[in-house]
Amino acid sequence: xxxxxxxIILRRSPHGESSLLVRVLTRRHGxxxxxxKGGRSRRQAALWQEGNLVMAQWKARLPDQLGYxxxxxxxxxxxxxxxxxxxxxxxxxxxxxxxxxxxxREPHELLFAALTHFMGALxxxxxxxxxxxxxxxxxxxxxxxxxxxxxxxxxxxxxxxGLAYVSPRTGRAVSEEGAGEWKDRLLPLPSCLLDDxxxxxxxxxxxxxxxxxxxxQRAVFAAHHRPLPAARDRLMTALYRRAEGxxxxxxxxxxx
Amino acid sequence: MRxxxxxxxxxxxxxxxxGLGPRSARxxxxxxxxxxxxxxxxxxxxxxxxxRSIHTCPQCGNLDSCTPCSLCADPQRDxxxxxxxxxxxxxxxxxxxxxHRGRYQVLGGVLSAxxxxxxxxxxxxxxxxxxxxxxxxxxILALGATVDGATTAHWLQExxxxxxxxxxxxxxxxxxxxxxDVLDEGTLAAxxxxxxxx
Numbered sequence: 474x475x476x477x478x479x480x481i482i483l484r485r486s487p488h489g490e491s492s493l494l495v496r497v498l499t500r501r502h503g504x505x506x507x508x509x510k511g512g513r514s515r516r517q518a519a520l521w522q523e524g525n526l527v528m529a530q531w532k533a534r535l536p537d538q539l540g541y542x543x544x545x546x547x548x549x550x551x552x553x554x555x556x557x558x559x560x561x562x563x564x565x566x567x568x569x570x571x572x573x574x575x576x577x578r579e580p581h582e583l584l585f586a587a588l589t590h591f592m593g594a595l596x597x598x599x600x601x602x603x604x605x606x607x608x609x610x611x612x613x614x615x616x617x618x619x620x621x622x623x624x625x626x627x628x629x630x631x632x633x634x635g636l637a638y639v640s641p642r643t644g645r646a647v648s649e650e651g652a653g654e655w656k657d658r659l660l661p662l663p664s665c666l667l668d669d670x671x672x673x674x675x676x677x678x679x680x681x682x683x684x685x686x687x688x689x690q691r692a693v694f695a696a697h698h699r700p701l702p703a704a705r706d707r708l709m710t711a712l713y714r715r716a717e718g719x720x721x722x723x724x725x726x727x728x729x
Numbered sequence: 730m731r732x733x734x735x736x737x738x739x740x741x742x743x744x745x746x747x748g749l750g751p752r753s754a755r756x757x758x759x760x761x762x763x764x765x766x767x768x769x770x771x772x773x774x775x776x777x778x779x780x781r782s783i784h785t786c787p788q789c790g791n792l793d794s795c796t797p798c799s800l801c802a803d804p805q806r807d808x809x810x811x812x813x814x815x816x817x818x819x820x821x822x823x824x825x826x827x828x829h830r831g832r833y834q835v836l837g838g839v840l841s842a843x844x845x846x847x848x849x850x851x852x853x854x855x856x857x858x859x860x861x862x863x864x865x866x867x868x869i870l871a872l873g874a875t876v877d878g879a880t881t882a883h884w885l886q887e888x889x890x891x892x893x894x895x896x897x898x899x900x901x902x903x904x905x906x907x908x909x910d911v912l913d914e915g916t917l918a919a920x921x922x923x924x925x926x927x
Contacts, residue, residue: 519915523876549915551876558883
């Protein structure tokens with residue numbers, strides 16, 4: 474049994490003295506565990522970093538075995554982000570969510586493509602990371618897991634414009650007019666989740682984080698009696714700090 | 730042939746050490762048992778002495794026979810510069826380089842969301858105590874160039890910001906004697922992004 478597939482490294486843990494147990498998200502084979510012989514060696518250590526895009530080769534005698542993995546580096550995402558705290562938080566959060574929310578060996582080609590696109594954008598603009606794009610990716614994750622939100626029209630008035638809230642019960646969008654007296658009970662829907670060209674601001678990112686976090690927690694993690702991953706919580710803390718202090722990535726770099 | 734249970738136990742204990750597998754443990758055990766006076770007994774004595782006298786320094790987390798450790802107690806070392814490392818092995822590596830003349834803090838790990846290692850698992854008390862005392866002027870974050878190492882460095886930088894100490898990190902990039910065409914893409918990318926003007 475053998476295959477080759479593009480993969481994003483989600484998690485690595487030491488195995489013995491020089492090997493690694495890795496968890497990767499592949500395009501056609503979903504989340505996969507594998508043993509990497511010599512993965513902690515000087516030659517391979519830079520390759521097996523969380524977030525890196527690789528061309529992975531997996532080999533095992535039987536399909537249900539752990540198997541061995543080797544890889545060629547395609548894009549060293551982690552290397553581009555080491556100096557950028559918010560970009561690192563986004564990367565860790567995306568890897569943690571994939572690692573903990575997705576079932577093993579279940580293909581999610583759309584999610585893989587969206588994550589590859591996000592990681593590419595993150596590598597290019599690490600100093601000003603694409604936060605809105607990240608939260609749009611979280612909505613894709615929810616959809617891939619079967620809990621997609623309906624954000625194209627209002628659940629009350631059926632209009633397609635002026636959507637401002639999401640019902641926490643049904644996950645359907647509600648317009649300002651349709652919300653009426655119930656708007657205090659609804660989750661704010663920032664425009665950056667609806668418009669691909671809208672990069673949003675720290676306040677909008679926080680609204681987006683609360684919205685997707687609410688549904689991830691309720692639909693995905695609560696079902697397994699688990700909290701959201703610690704990396705997702707750290708991302709929230711970083712966004713709160715951004716919203717309160719307004720420090721840019723550049724400011725944080727200059728503080729070093 | 731059946732090996733005596735005492736020798737089997739010795740081999741299995743040795744095989745658990747880093748760098749030794751069952752085969753090399755068997756060779757080491759044989760070498761020890763064939764020269765009990767010159768190899769086995771001195772090794773036993775050295776191990777007993779180390780177990781009795783070596784402690785973790787309460788201030789920096791280093792391993793030493795005195796408390797505080799010889800690095801913390803050395804008046805020749807600059808107390809205003811603290812180098813933060815992940816493990817005692819990293820401290821020894823920096824001491825071998827002989828460039829750092831300040832003091833150390835051994836964290837005992839790094840923040841790792843995926844492995845569940847949080848701030849409460851890091852040995853930070855000694856560092857914060859020294860920073861709060863006002864003696865420290867610079868903290869060098871000598872942590873690994875990994876996602877977890879960088880995350881820990883940023884977290885520490887924020888934690889130290891209110892105290893007004895300068896926080897720096899090690900450079901990332903091309904190793905001494907390294908030719909560019911044999912370097913991996915990740916190291917090259919890190920080297921390019923942390924280039925400096927000549």
